[in-house]
Amino acid sequence: MEAEELEGLSPSSEKRYFPESLDSSDGDGEGDEEGLLVCDDLELNPFDGLPYSSRYYKLLKEREALPVWKEKYSFMEKLLQSQVVMVSGDATCGKSSQVPQWCAEYCLSVRYQHGGVVCTQVHKQTAVQLALRVADEMDVNIGHEVGYVIPFENCCTSETILRYCTDDALQREMMSSPFLGSYGVIVLDGLHEGSIATDVLLGLLKDVLLARPELKLVLNTSPLLVSRLSSYYGNVPLVEVPAQPPVEVVYLSGAHMDAFQAVLRLIFEIHRSGEEGDLAVFLACEQDIEKAYEVVCREGSDLSPDLGELVVVPLYPKEKLSLFRPSEDAEHKGQAPPRRVVLTTSSGESLLCSHGVRFVIDVGLERRKVYKPRIRADSLVTRPISQSQAEVRKQLLGPSASGKLFCLYSEDFASRAMKPLQPAEMQEANLTSMVLFMKRVDIAGLGHCDFMNQPAPESLMQALEDLDYLAALDNDGNLSEFGIIMSEFPLDPPLSKAILAACEFDCVDEMLTIAAMVTAPDCFMRLPCGAEAAALACWRTLLHPEGDHWTLINVYRAYQDVALTAATEQAVELWCQEHFLQWSALRAADAIRAELTEIVRRIELPYAEPAFGSPENTQNLKKALLSGYFMQIARDVDGSGNYLMLTHKQVAQLHPLSGYSLGKRLPEWVLFHEFSIAENNYIRITSEISPELFMQLVPQYYFSNLPPSESKDLLQHALHHTAPVPAAKKEQNMYDKGPEEGAEQRCAIQ
Numbered sequence: 001m002e003a004e005e006l007e008g009l010s011p012s013s014e015k016r017y018f019p020e021s022l023d024s025s026d027g028d029g030e031g032d033e034e035g036l037l038v039c040d041d042l043e044l045n046p047f048d049g050l051p052y053s054s055r056y057y058k059l060l061k062e063r064e065a066l067p068v069w070k071e072k073y074s075f076m077e078k079l080l081q082s083q084v085v086m087v088s089g090d091a092t093c094g095k096s097s098q099v100p101q102w103c104a105e106y107c108l109s110v111r112y113q114h115g116g117v118v119c120t121q122v123h124k125q126t127a128v129q130l131a132l133r134v135a136d137e138m139d140v141n142i143g144h145e146v147g148y149v150i151p152f153e154n155c156c157t158s159e160t161i162l163r164y165c166t167d168d169a170l171q172r173e174m175m176s177s178p179f180l181g182s183y184g185v186i187v188l189d190g191l192h193e194g195s196i197a198t199d200v201l202l203g204l205l206k207d208v209l210l211a212r213p214e215l216k217l218v219l220n221t222s223p224l225l226v227s228r229l230s231s232y233y234g235n236v237p238l239v240e241v242p243a244q245p246p247v248e249v250v251y252l253s254g255a256h257m258d259a260f261q262a263v264l265r266l267i268f269e270i271h272r273s274g275e276e277g278d279l280a281v282f283l284a285c286e287q288d289i290e291k292a293y294e295v296v297c298r299e300g301s302d303l304s305p306d307l308g309e310l311v312v313v314p315l316y317p318k319e320k321l322s323l324f325r326p327s328e329d330a331e332h333k334g335q336a337p338p339r340r341v342v343l344t345t346s347s348g349e350s351l352l353c354s355h356g357v358r359f360v361i362d363v364g365l366e367r368r369k370v371y372k373p374r375i376r377a378d379s380l381v382t383r384p385i386s387q388s389q390a391e392v393r394k395q396l397l398g399p400s401a402s403g404k405l406f407c408l409y410s411e412d413f414a415s416r417a418m419k420p421l422q423p424a425e426m427q428e429a430n431l432t433s434m435v436l437f438m439k440r441v442d443i444a445g446l447g448h449c450d451f452m453n454q455p456a457p458e459s460l461m462q463a464l465e466d467l468d469y470l471a472a473l474d475n476d477g478n479l480s481e482f483g484i485i486m487s488e489f490p491l492d493p494p495l496s497k498a499i500l501a502a503c504e505f506d507c508v509d510e511m512l513t514i515a516a517m518v519t520a521p522d523c524f525m526r527l528p529c530g531a532e533a534a535a536l537a538c539w540r541t542l543l544h545p546e547g548d549h550w551t552l553i554n555v556y557r558a559y560q561d562v563a564l565t566a567a568t569e570q571a572v573e574l575w576c577q578e579h580f581l582q583w584s585a586l587r588a589a590d591a592i593r594a595e596l597t598e599i600v601r602r603i604e605l606p607y608a609e610p611a612f613g614s615p616e617n618t619q620n621l622k623k624a625l626l627s628g629y630f631m632q633i634a635r636d637v638d639g640s641g642n643y644l645m646l647t648h649k650q651v652a653q654l655h656p657l658s659g660y661s662l663g664k665r666l667p668e669w670v671l672f673h674e675f676s677i678a679e680n681n682y683i684r685i686t687s688e689i690s691p692e693l694f695m696q697l698v699p700q701y702y703f704s705n706l707p708p709s710e711s712k713d714l715l716q717h718a719l720h721h722t723a724p725v726p727a728a729k730k731e732q733n734m735y736d737k738g739p740e741e742g743a744e745q746r747c748a749i750q
Contacts, residue, residue, distance in 0.1 A: 046108060047138060047145045047161060056139040063137060066094030068241045072102060078237040079106055079185075079216060083209055086219045086233075088226050089241030091349065091395040095220050096121075096189050097134050103185040103218060104138075104162045114184030114214045116160065120167040122190040122198065123317060124150035126350045131155070131164040138162075151490060152519075152592045167197035171437065172490055178444035179208050180215070189220040190350065191229070192388055194424035194453060196434050202232070203449035204441065224388045224421060232452045247397045253410035259363040260288060262408050264295055267341055270359050271300075271307055277358020277402070278340040282348065282393060284382055285367035289314050289343045294529055296341060309338040317347035346385060349392045358402055362393050364409035364418075369676065371430045373462035375648040376631060378430075380678040386422035390414060424453035431455055432493050435463040436472060439479045440487040469631065469702045470497050488599055491515060498628030499596070505620035506608035508600065510553055514625075516593035517552040518673055518685060521585040524657065528580070535580040536662065542579075543659040546618055547670075547687025549625060551659050553612060556593075559586045622671075622689055626697045629671050633694060634683060635711045636668050643670065643683060646711055652681040660686065669694070691718035 043052055063069060068089055078085045079102075089095045100119040107116055121127040131148035140146055147156030149165035156163050167190075174180065186205065191198060209215055219229055219236075226238065252262065263281055270279060283289055293314050300310035342352060346366040366385050369378040390407070397403035407414070426434075438449065467473050470493055472483030479487070482500070489496040495515050502511035517523065527535055542558060544550035562575045576583040600607055611617040634643035634652065643652050652675055654661045660670075673685035695703075695718055706712050 045139050047104070048140050050139075052139055055136070059137045063094070063098060066098060067092075067244065068094040068098050071239050071241055072098070075099065075102060075239045076106065078239060079103070079218070082237045083213065083215070084217045084219070084233055084236040085239065086221060086226065086229060086236050087239045087241070088221055088223050090244055091222070091392045092244070093241040095241065096126075096130055097137065099218060099220060100162055100164070100187050101134060101138060103187060103216070106216075107161065107184045110184070112161070112184065115180075115182045117162045117185045117187065118170060118180075118183045119162070119164050119187035119189055120170050120198065120201065121164060121350070122167055122193045122195045123347060123350055124153075124166050125317070126190070127164040127166055129351070134162065134164070152588070152595050167195055167201055168490075171197045171200055174204065175437070175440055175487065178441060179211055181212075184214070185216040185218060187218040187220060191219060192222040192225055192392075192421070193347070193350075194422060194426070196425045196429060196431070199424060199426050199451055199453050200434060200437070200449065203451050206233075206450065222388060222392070224391070228452065244395065247394055247403050247405055249394065249405045249407060251407045251409065251411050251414075253412075259284070259365065259408045260291070263292065263361055263363060266361050266406055267296060268299070268303075271303065271310055271339055274307065275358070275402070276337060276339070278342065278356045279359040279361070280342045280344065280352055280357050280393075280396060281361045282363060283343060283345055284363055284365040285345060285380075286316055289316065289345065290526055292343050296343075311338050311340045313340055313342045315342055315344040315348050315351055317345060317351060346389065349389070349396065352396055357396055358404070360393055360396055360403075360405045362390065362405065362407050362409075364390065364407060364413065368428070370428045371459060372677070373430075373456075373459045375645070375650055375677075376430075376462070376466075377645075377650065378676045380676050384409075384413070384417045384419075387414065387418045387420050389422055390418060426451060426453045427456045427459075429459070431459045431463040432466050435460065436467060436479075436483065436487050436493055439467075439473070439483065443479070443484075466631065467493060469699055470494065470628070471699075472497075485603060485605075488603055489596065491519060491596075494628035494631070495519070496628070498624050499600070500605070501627030502621070502624035503600070503605045503607070505623050506606075507611070507617055507620040507624055508605070508607055509610040510612050510617065510621055511624050512593055512596050512600070513553050513556050513589075514549050514621075515596055516589040517556055519592050520589035521582065523552070523555055523582050523585040523589065525580045525582055531580075538579045539657070540662060543663060545659075545663075547667075548659050548685045549621070549673075549687045550618075552685070555581065556586070556589060557612070560590075563590075619693075622687070622693060623697060625671055625687065626689060626694060629673070630694065630698045630702065632672050632675070633689070634670055634672060635714075636666055636670075637710070639666070639668075641666050644709075644711065645675070646706065646709075648707070650675075650677065650681065652683045654686060655682040655684045658684070658686055660688075691715050695719040 044050065045052055045056075068087075071087075075085065075087065087095050087099055096119075100117055103117045103119075107114070119130070121130065127148050127150055131146055132142055135142040135146035138146060142148075143155045143160075144157060145160065146162045147154075147160040147164075149156055149163055149169045151166060151169060167188075170180075170186075180186065188198060188201060188205075191202075205217055209217060219233070221229055223240075223243070230236065230238075260283075263283065267279065267281065281292070283292060293312055296310065296312045300312065303310065340356075342348075342357075344351065346368070362385075364385055365382055366389075367380055367382045370381050371377075372379050394405050397405060434455075442448075464473070464477070467483065470483075470486070472480060472486050472493065474480045485500060486493055486496040489499060491499075495518070499508065499511050499515055502508040524539065525535065542551060542554045544554050558579075559572075559576070559581070563572050566572045566575070573583045576586065631647060633646040635646065636642065637644045637651075641653050643654070644650070645652070654666070654670075660666060667688035669689050669691055670683070670686040671689045672683035675681070675683045691714060695715055703712075703715070
């Protein structure tokens with residue numbers, strides 16, 4: 001069938017159009033036609049058997065206008081004939097929403113004999129947003145025929161045909177189902193972002209495809225990655241979606257010297273111009289989002305109402321906040337329609353819907369975390385974005401002739417300072433979790449992975465060393481029994497280790513709460529301008545003298561008490577607002593804790609009754625935390641809050657919102673959850689520990705490798721002056737053995 005004939009099809013027949021070669025299923029009787037995609041006389045949705053709604057036809061017209069739609073026949077033909085298909089197109093061509101639907105049609109035509117469809121996304125917000133959109137377009141219910149799976153949230157059933165999921169969620173699924181037998185088609189999307197999980201999937205799926213010849217793999221990619229993927233996967237069929245006409249780009253040379261002020265000026269100039277359309281602003285970091293939000297809200301309220309309302313939407317890619325959806329209202333109360341100003345950072349591109357965005361402002365810089373394996377810490381680096389990121393931001397305007405992109409940098413800066421592709425996360429991140437996963441799938445024979453982006457050797461060695469310190473590896477470098485249990489938890493290995501230690505120290509209930517709270521987004525609101533004193537007063541009522549980890553338990557318990565007694569969710573949300581707490585973050589912590597509890601029950605770990613507040617429970621919690629975080633210890637070297645890391649010579653201060661900072665008390669030794677090197681070196685989520693307890697629990701082979709320092713001498717002195725406690729020795733001394741006594745004896749829990 002030619003392209004002209006395809007365009008002439010009616011909406012209903014086009015929906016169910018499929019290449020004829022798929023129609024020859026198992027039977028040739030008329031009864032066998034029921035449920036296939038070639039039924040022309042019934043206006044029934046083949047996915048649920050119900051009549052189509054009027055909204056389906058409205059959305060179908062929008063789908064037909066997408067650039068990718070013209071390539072449907074070409075794609076379906078290649079999917080039939082090949083095991084791997086590559087689809088290359090711009091960010092707004094529609095490949096993320098349409099290609100998975102076409103794959104679902106393919107699976108339906110072969111009666112799901114090989115499984116359904118899964119489509120990966122790098123960001124959880126994008127997975128949710130696409131699932132909602134596609135369920136609407138397919139005229140089915142979200143959570144039934146179409147669903148999504150993101151960390152700690154599963155909106156699918158066993159009958160789900162098409163599921164969107166984060167790449168790390170699909171990666172974790174491979175631990176229980178290494179060859180992904182539930183799926184007939186796997187769509188990998190967002191490849192240009194180069195996340196660790198996507199790189200792992202790209203490598204492992206090479207072996208899975210060999211083991212399952214019936215499995216189909218679709219690679220949704222940007223044009224810049226086509227050549228690399230072709231050399232990596234071989235000469236696979238390519239479907240190219242033609243590029244959209246270029247949009248108008250205005251380069252403001254010299255503006256990047258004071259990009260933030262230039263952004264503010266541009267926002268108000270565009271708004272005063274009277275031209276309609278939403279505005280997307282790409283800033284360097286989340287702190288710039290906060291500052292811009294305050295300024296635009298404050299000054300926007302003083303503008304003439306004739307210009308229309310200025311609605312500011314902060315969009316944080318790393319947090320699950322409300323998604324950006326352009327307004328579809330045709331009527332407005334004011335003389336001019338409201339204009340939304342979306343403030344976001346790198347990775348926010350995939351969260352923005354192009355419809356309605358008419359102006360984009362791009363500062364051309366980003367602040368990213370780059371892991372430093374020698375000091376086991378992240379460094380916050382501000383640097384130019386890549387040329388591929390700059391191109392995606394141009395594409396957000398879609399085919400709009402009236403749209404404009406304002407680049408707050410020169411063309412020379414773009415060609416000279418911007419790299420073609422952004423660095424792969426595999427080369428800049430902590431690889432400990434990835435190595436633990438690879439050791440786990442090695443049990444199924446999939447551990448030898450040819451990565452497209454090779455991991456940084458130093459980070460790889462540090463990851464193996466850390467897993468060895470955590471007793472996750474045996475003498476041969478394979479996963480120990482303890483490491484296998486650690487890999488069951490979708491957490492950083494030190495946190496998994498702390499939970500397992502808590503099972504031995506009878507404080508697992510409290511430790512699960514801590515794990516959930518540090519994994520969820522920050523539960524404390526950003527200090528509101530003008531209400532700082534009120535917020536701090538509320539938070540002080542929740543502080544715990546033992547440290548920030550205990551404060552997080554207090555916050556969660558208070559939230560739980562309100563949630564159990566409040567009549568409505570609105571009442572709980574109101575309580576959170578009154579106490580300057582993030583309701584969405586606490587709900588996320590609740591979901592995370594529920595999943596962690598289910599894992600503990602499933603693998604039958606001991607679960608003691610909660611005893612929060614008792615001296616024994618407090619001591620046991622410290623033991624559990626130290627069991628996982630003995631590598632994250634710092635000491636106040638001068639009594640004025642300058643904390644020196646035990647593993648290196650970096651100095652940091654307590655975060656200003658730490659309970660110790662608010663309470664004006666500086667403990668000498670602290671265990672911390674997070675540390676980043678930036679303009680202000682802060683350690684976050686800290687709790688006091690004693691050197692004696694540290695020496696009881698630290699692996700001796702780790703301690704012996706610490707560089708010489710005054711802190712190490714003090715710890716050694718504490719060891720010699722610690723009174724023996726024979727009755728508690730078995731419980732406390734989890735890491736009593738030296739390296740010469742064998743790795744299998746390093747942990748009593750084993």
